[in-house]
Amino acid sequence: MLFITLFFILLDLFQAATSLSIPIPNPTRARSPRLQPARVVNAPAIPTSTLVSDFKKNNVSSQWAPGHPLQWGSEEKLIEFPVPLGFVGWVATAVTEDEKFLIMIASQVMKVYDLDKEAFISNSSFNFPADEVSLVLLTAPGGGYDLIMSAENYTTRIDKTIQVRLDQNGKRTNYTREFEGKFASFEDRPFSKDGRKMLTQSQSTYKKGVAYVYNLDDPTFNLTLSGHEDWIMSETFSPDGKMISTASWDGTAKLWDASTGQLLHTLGPFGGQNWLTRFSPDGKNVLVSIGPGAKPVIAIWDLNKNLTNDPQISIGPFPNWCRSAEWTSDSSLLATGDYGHILIYDMSSHQILQNWEMEDRWNWEISNMAWLEGKKQITYRITGGLELYDFETNLKYRWGPGDMDRYNGGSGPTFLLKKKGWIGGVEADVKVRFWKYTP
Ligand SMILES: *[C@@H]1O[C@H](CO)[C@@H](O)[C@H](O)[C@H]1NC(C)=O
Ligand SMILES: *[C@@H]1O[C@H](CO)[C@@H](O)[C@H](O)[C@H]1NC(C)=O
Ligand SMILES: *[C@@H]1O[C@H](CO)[C@@H](O)[C@H](O)[C@H]1NC(C)=O
Ligand SMILES: *[C@@H]1O[C@H](CO)[C@@H](O)[C@H](O)[C@H]1NC(C)=O
Numbered sequence: 001m002l003f004i005t006l007f008f009i010l011l012d013l014f015q016a017a018t019s020l021s022i023p024i025p026n027p028t029r030a031r032s033p034r035l036q037p038a039r040v041v042n043a044p045a046i047p048t049s050t051l052v053s054d055f056k057k058n059n060v061s062s063q064w065a066p067g068h069p070l071q072w073g074s075e076e077k078l079i080e081f082p083v084p085l086g087f088v089g090w091v092a093t094a095v096t097e098d099e100k101f102l103i104m105i106a107s108q109v110m111k112v113y114d115l116d117k118e119a120f121i122s123n124s125s126f127n128f129p130a131d132e133v134s135l136v137l138l139t140a141p142g143g144g145y146d147l148i149m150s151a152e153n154y155t156t157r158i159d160k161t162i163q164v165r166l167d168q169n170g171k172r173t174n175y176t177r178e179f180e181g182k183f184a185s186f187e188d189r190p191f192s193k194d195g196r197k198m199l200t201q202s203q204s205t206y207k208k209g210v211a212y213v214y215n216l217d218d219p220t221f222n223l224t225l226s227g228h229e230d231w232i233m234s235e236t237f238s239p240d241g242k243m244i245s246t247a248s249w250d251g252t253a254k255l256w257d258a259s260t261g262q263l264l265h266t267l268g269p270f271g272g273q274n275w276l277t278r279f280s281p282d283g284k285n286v287l288v289s290i291g292p293g294a295k296p297v298i299a300i301w302d303l304n305k306n307l308t309n310d311p312q313i314s315i316g317p318f319p320n321w322c323r324s325a326e327w328t329s330d331s332s333l334l335a336t337g338d339y340g341h342i343l344i345y346d347m348s349s350h351q352i353l354q355n356w357e358m359e360d361r362w363n364w365e366i367s368n369m370a371w372l373e374g375k376k377q378i379t380y381r382i383t384g385g386l387e388l389y390d391f392e393t394n395l396k397y398r399w400g401p402g403d404m405d406r407y408n409g410g411s412g413p414t415f416l417l418k419k420k421g422w423i424g425g426v427e428a429d430v431k432v433r434f435w436k437y438t439p
């Protein structure tokens, strides 16, 4: 079983984040998707909860769950990184799949928080002077955990990935391995389903667009995927582990044989930057988020058909890039998140079932979308907070800064701790908050 319990910490703060005007799809190159500290956005004084279109059930708009929206200060647990962060406005986080440990990394310090004891149990440091760290925790063979850190130093342009094994007690062992490249930038899914094959890519100037395939259990195995002419933004394994899809700023997406590294097919170029790629969990479809530059759409190909540059399904166009898209585990529904806007698309009827749209849409990007309990709920991050919609009860939830607070960026993945009945993660002010919630 795989467990990517964590992800990156950061979304790029797009120039629109500070702008009052409607962003126009940028025909030139967007800047490097690098981590920035969370910041307060100079946006219009419209409550973030003001919607043009809400989630609906039987044509009745969703209602707030009792007490919601909830604001900072009403959380069940607040966990701060207990060292001065200095200029580093980020904390990378991961939770073990058994919900025992929360790992926090900032600057070059790692702290392990015991979720049962509700206390930090260890400090350690890395010689890893990076501006950005992504963190993933896997269950290690024979017990314990594999902590995989992926990082880039923007000055030296060195990117690398480090594996460190923790024992069952969350204690760091001396088992460590280094890999070339880092995870791709946007909500990457860099592991095969069994969690043992890993994808990295290089954003260094010298190896631009090169991807690597590793086997965590076999140090002699690696593949180099060469062919992209610009940075890879997203890379992922097919559910059966046989194929790899990569989406790049060179305008193409490529499908590769995961055991030989052979290029199977190139989709595009589509004339814009590509941001995201995903396989549907049933392995039947692959999606690529295209644009801007080209018309921003989510393009979906049926892998049983001959692949041409015409996708079978095209969702959009969106006014700007769409960097969040998640299928339900049964592959029946696809959620897309762009700027202040979520669509739920039905793969069999080809209908849009839900259209959620903020009034002040243009300032806020959706991130970290995740389906819970199959397709009972969906969560996402927006305006510095965490939101959730329950399709059965038609209730919506929000945990975040105040409704008029203008935070953007700085948020990370969401953790649902079922044993504790907590939901949360790192927020725009670089603190981890958990709230009481049972799906
Ligand atoms: C849904 O509600 C809207 C506004 O209340 C109404 O105009 C529309 O006709 C309704 N649609 C259906 C399918 O009932
Ligand atoms: C971790 O380091 C901090 C600051 O140096 C210290 O206060 C704390 O006691 C340490 N915690 C553990 C569990 O070692
Ligand atoms: C990146 O590397 C340079 C050179 O080693 C170092 O001076 C700098 O502090 C590093 N950046 C970070 C954020 O640690
Ligand atoms: C790593 O730890 C193991 C078990 O504690 C020990 O046998 C081994 O010598 C250590 N290796 C290094 C390089 O320190």
Ligand SMILES: *[C@@H]1O[C@H](CO)[C@@H](O)[C@H](O)[C@H]1NC(C)=O
Pocket (backbone or CB within 6 Å): 179, 180, 212, 219, 220, 221, 222, 224
């Ligand atoms: C791949 O493996 C070979 C042989 O073990 C090694 O020399 C090379 O550095 C590895 N390449 C990468 C990108 O890790």
Ligand SMILES: *[C@@H]1O[C@H](CO)[C@@H](O)[C@H](O)[C@H]1NC(C)=O
Pocket (backbone or CB within 6 Å): 304, 305, 306
């Ligand atoms: C794919 O193209 C090949 C060659 O043109 C053709 O023989 C085959 O029937 C096509 N397959 C499908 C599923 O359309």
